[in-house]
Amino acid sequence: MDYSELLLLAEAAQRHAYAPYSEFPVGVALLTKDGKIFTGCNVENASFGLTICAERVAIGKAISEGCREFKAIAITAAKATPCLPCGACRQVLAEFAPDLELVFRQAEKQVWVLTLNDVLPFQFTNASLGGPA
Numbered sequence: 001m002d003y004s005e006l007l008l009l010a011e012a013a014q015r016h017a018y019a020p021y022s023e024f025p026v027g028v029a030l031l032t033k034d035g036k037i038f039t040g041c042n043v044e045n046a047s048f049g050l051t052i053c054a055e056r057v058a059i060g061k062a063i064s065e066g067c068r069e070f071k072a073i074a075i076t077a078a079k080a081t082p083c084l085p086c087g088a089c090r091q092v093l094a095e096f097a098p099d100l101e102l103v104f105r106q107a108e109k110q111v112w113v114l115t116l117n118d119v120l121p122f123q124f125t126n127a128s129l130g131g132p133a
């Protein structure tokens with residue numbers, strides 16, 4: 001999967017965002033190691049704290065369908081280029097994919113790839129609890 005295609009799928013999901021409070025629609029496309037794609041968008045709530053970020057929607061969809069190994073996630077937002085994931089989502093992504101690639105579109109439309117470790121070094125994971133890495 002070409003990462004510019006993954007970004008297009010994130011942008012398509014972004015159009016489904018339910019973001020009437022922030023007016024900050026976000027879309028993601030999460031690519032599994034075996035080539036499946038799960039999309040997500042943010043889902044807000046009148047009780048603001050119950051808002052779910054696009055990244056966690058996609059992770060929930062994937063896990064609930066038996067997929068746990070991820071290669072990359074493309075993240076797009078109408079009002080932020082690039083849109084880096086919030087701290088809570090970085091931690092949730094680290095649970096399943098400490099080496100995940102994060103794919104963004106820069107203002108000039110080029111594709112920009114970081115790793116989760118770039119934005120969340122020294123991760124707290126199962127290994128921190130004494131479990132397997």
Ligand code: THU
Pocket residue numbers: 019022024025026041042043044051052053054055083084085086089
């Ligand atoms: N949001 C996401 O969905 N993902 C991010 O990476 C950053 C923030 C959402 C949460 C909220 O609905 C809106 O963007 C503004 O914070």
